[in-house]
């Protein structure tokens with residue numbers, strides 16, 4: 430950062446790594462990041478989008494952290510994307526907003542006693558970023574339009590930047606251990622038997638575009654919840670990093686929200702045109718080249734339940750400790766009105782008691798994962814309401830519904846039992862048929878797979894998805910968002 434530039438707003442674009450953290454004057458960290466850079470580029474080439482690396486993609490790049498105008502759009506080859514380190518502007522006199530240190534000045538350096546805890550949280554967040562790029566790497570080849578292909582690549586490069594964001598914190602604040610963690614973030618691979626990514630949902634396949642839209646709707650939204658909780662952190666560099674990541678993250682959820690909505694819209698329109706009123710007339714609907722609504726529900730059941738597992742155990746001492754320490758807050762902690770310490774509070778949690786699901790009041794500090802998950806479920810519901818409005822408008826009698834939180838779980842209280850999507854406990858034998866009816870089955874996969882034919886003509890869309898309401902950066906419908914053979 431040139432001398433005299435105010436901390437925060439403007440980004441130094443002259444060096445290898447665009448940044449607003451004064452890397453130009455911080456030789457140690459700059460060198461560490463420059464040493465890490467070639468490994469990152471080779472990871473991107475190996476594990477980033479399969480193909481299209483030489484194509485020109487109409488991408489937005491962060492050039493400022495001013496909320497009123499932080500991005501510029503231009504055609505870029507993905508490996509030339511300017512991945513940078515950007516922190517939201519510092520808040521003058523910021524204090525720790527919760528926990529036992531509430532009211533003390535926010536930390537600019539890692540407090541020694543919380544070093545291990547902070548490092549772990551940063552590494553876990555960091556690991557999810559490249560993981561999703563790996564999960565989505567084959568999707569460019571089956572994009573339903575150039576518009577969608579561009580959105581996929583935009584999400585991918587920004588997840589790459591989020592990895593940079595976490596690696597910067599590790600390099601800047603955690604010494605040799607931080608450098609080792611940064612290297613390991615490039616070493617793990619989504620779905621790898623020996624060196625998998627750290628969290629379950631980030632080792633699952635994203636085999637098709639409906640999965641991609643569900644992933645960006647549900648799983649990127651888990652990212653949003655985690656970032657919101659970390660944006661409250663008393664460790665100020667983490668807070669500022671997460672605050673800026675959230676501005677980018679909003680687009681990822683838009684991609685999921687509008688993507689699912691466009692799939693539904695296309696299905697409903699095709700059904701109306703063919704005079705099909707029964708949403709369960711699967712074969713007749715599929716013959717129209719669109720995805721039947723029950724299949725969309727099954728995909729949703731899968732991605733929602735996989736994502737719930739990311740919130741961890743309902744009762745968690747790690748979560749309690751991180752809050753008590755002032756390291757990880759609640760969703761929008763600063764908007765909540767209580768004592769922000771929670772030492773004497775309780776929170777209702779669904780638990781398993783003698784094979785039944787019952788609500789129980791537990792100490793609020795130990796229920797923080799649960800609380801964040803509840804906030805997540807509520808946040809998810811708004812999109813489902815919007816999707817249902819599209820179905821209602823078409824007059825088809827079908828309603829999408831989020832499954833019960835106990836459905837298809839592998840972590841926490843409900844990992845020990847099976848339920849149907851309404852939360853009714855079922856036997857192991859019954860589960861087999863519940864699974865067939867409510868999770869994507871082999872026929873669904875084969876059908877959707879067959880639909881995944883690329884559409885690369887500007888302004889055209891595959892049979893199973895409606896065009897968007899508006900272009901990116903107000904571009905017209907015919908705009909060539911990706912110049913594939915540039």
Ligand SMILES: [Fe+2]
Pocket residue numbers: 558587588591652678
């Ligand atoms: Fe991200």
Ligand SMILES: [Fe+2]
Pocket residue numbers: 588649652678681
């Ligand atoms: Fe994201």
